[in-house]
Amino acid sequence: MPARKTSTVAEELRKRIAAGEWQANAAMPNERDLATGFGVARNTIRGALAALEEEGLISRQVGRGTIVKQQPSDELKLILDKFAGASPLDILNLRLIIEPQVAASAAINASARDLAAIDEADAEASRNEDVAAYDQWDNSFHALIYRATHNDFLIDFWNLLAIVRYREPMQVIRHRGFTLARRNAYCIQHRQIRDALHGRNSTAAHDAMKLHLAARRRNYFGD
Amino acid sequence: MATSTSRSAIATASGKPAMSAEIHTLLQRISGTSPVDVMAVRLMVEPHAAAQAAASATSAELEAIRNCHDRAAAEADPNEFEKRDAEFHAQIFLATRNELLVSLHDILRVIRNQPSWVEIKRRSASDARRRAYCEEHDQIVRALLDHDPDAAAQAMRAHLLTVNQNLFGGTGLV
Numbered sequence: 001m002p003a004r005k006t007s008t009v010a011e012e013l014r015k016r017i018a019a020g021e022w023q024a025n026a027a028m029p030n031e032r033d034l035a036t037g038f039g040v041a042r043n044t045i046r047g048a049l050a051a052l053e054e055e056g057l058i059s060r061q062v063g064r065g066t067i068v069k070q071q072p073s074d075e076l077k078l079i080l081d082k083f084a085g086a087s088p089l090d091i092l093n094l095r096l097i098i099e100p101q102v103a104a105s106a107a108i109n110a111s112a113r114d115l116a117a118i119d120e121a122d123a124e125a126s127r128n129e130d131v132a133a134y135d136q137w138d139n140s141f142h143a144l145i146y147r148a149t150h151n152d153f154l155i156d157f158w159n160l161l162a163i164v165r166y167r168e169p170m171q172v173i174r175h176r177g178f179t180l181a182r183r184n185a186y187c188i189q190h191r192q193i194r195d196a197l198h199g200r201n202s203t204a205a206h207d208a209m210k211l212h213l214a215a216r217r218r219n220y221f222g223d
Numbered sequence: 224m225a226t227s228t229s230r231s232a233i234a235t236a237s238g239k240p241a242m243s244a245e246i247h248t249l250l251q252r253i254s255g256t257s258p259v260d261v262m263a264v265r266l267m268v269e270p271h272a273a274a275q276a277a278a279s280a281t282s283a284e285l286e287a288i289r290n291c292h293d294r295a296a297a298e299a300d301p302n303e304f305e306k307r308d309a310e311f312h313a314q315i316f317l318a319t320r321n322e323l324l325v326s327l328h329d330i331l332r333v334i335r336n337q338p339s340w341v342e343i344k345r346r347s348a349s350d351a352r353r354r355a356y357c358e359e360h361d362q363i364v365r366a367l368l369d370h371d372p373d374a375a376a377q378a379m380r381a382h383l384l385t386v387n388q389n390l391f392g393g394t395g396l397v
Contacts (some may be wrong), residue, residue, distance in 0.1 A: 018247065055245070079330050080246065093321070105263070152260050153260045153263075
């Protein structure tokens with residue numbers, strides 16, 4: 001019950017920050033005033049603010065109170081809208097440019113722990129024949145390869161793509177193009193990528209990822 | 224793993240995308256990308272863009288690219304050169320006619336226009352380096368005019384490696 005209240009208050013605060021109710025770098029009302037405003041206990045407010053701080057929306061400093069952090073530029077927001085509105089084919093084509101190089105970079109930057117996580121995602125994907133479960137582990141496999149580059153921009157680039165990848169049309173396309181034979185082929189392709197990463201072979205990782213994504217593009221959209 | 228991000232990106236009833244806290248955080252993190260990470264991504268993307276431009280640029284697009292190069296080369300003021308230089312690279316992306324690739328480059332541009340970057344660039348700038356950049360730009364332009372994708376990619380890669388070296392010295396290994 002209190003956890004639920006906390007998340008409701010947090011969501012309301014997010015909305016009000018996004019709406020610009022408090023200026024960037026300016027102080028928000030203190031906990032007591034917020035508690036009175038929401039009609040909740042101070043503990044609830046404290047929990048909600050902790051969540052917002054975790055997300056990087058606010059910072060809490062002794063002596064200064066709660067500060068709304070600088071909003072990302074409007075320019076970046078506009079660019080993000082373009083990604084959100086992009087066609088599935090355009091996204092896949094962009095992945096075909098980036099992801100082979102991501103795999104090449106992961107081959108030389110991945111730690112043993114990264115490789116173990118990639119292996120686990122690969123093994124789980126191979127174990128699942130159901131489309132939704134397979135999809136989930138397949139997604140993890142690719143996300144972990146981005147993570148293994150240790151390049152913050154590339155990791156966030158994947159997060160950006162995930163916004164589009166998980167919209168309904170894209171999911172419909174992925175599920176429509178799913179057959180057991182294709183899934184088995186993907187598993188073999190993933191294994192080749194994985195082997196190249198373990199072999200620290202950038203060129204092989206690059207080529208294996210390119211083949212894999214090209215196969216997906218063929219299966220989803222034809223030649 | 225990524226589903227929570229996606230759920231928050233669902234458009235509101237008005238059709239306008241909702242700006243959720245998660246996306247907000249994502250944008251904030253992207254704004255703070257380190258210079259070394261940005262250069263690594265440029266090295267991944269720009270040679271490809273140059274190759275694509277060599278293959279698909281129209282004569283008008285090539286003219287625009289050459290124009291930017293000429294104006295950068297003629298620029299004596301370091302700050303103005305910087306702007307023309309950025310425009311030169313942006314025009315090459317435009318010539319790929321891949322909208323998302325252009326958007327990706329736009330993100331990198333926004334990051335590079337932040338105050339911390341201006342300082343790094345100012346510290347590493349010199350007349351000799353500017354002249355070297357112009358010569359490298361010239362190589363890129365020639366390859367584009369020849370419609371030679373491999374040469375364009377190679378010239379762009381060589382140029383970015385020089386930039387990387389000048390910005391970070393031995394510390395920015397990519």
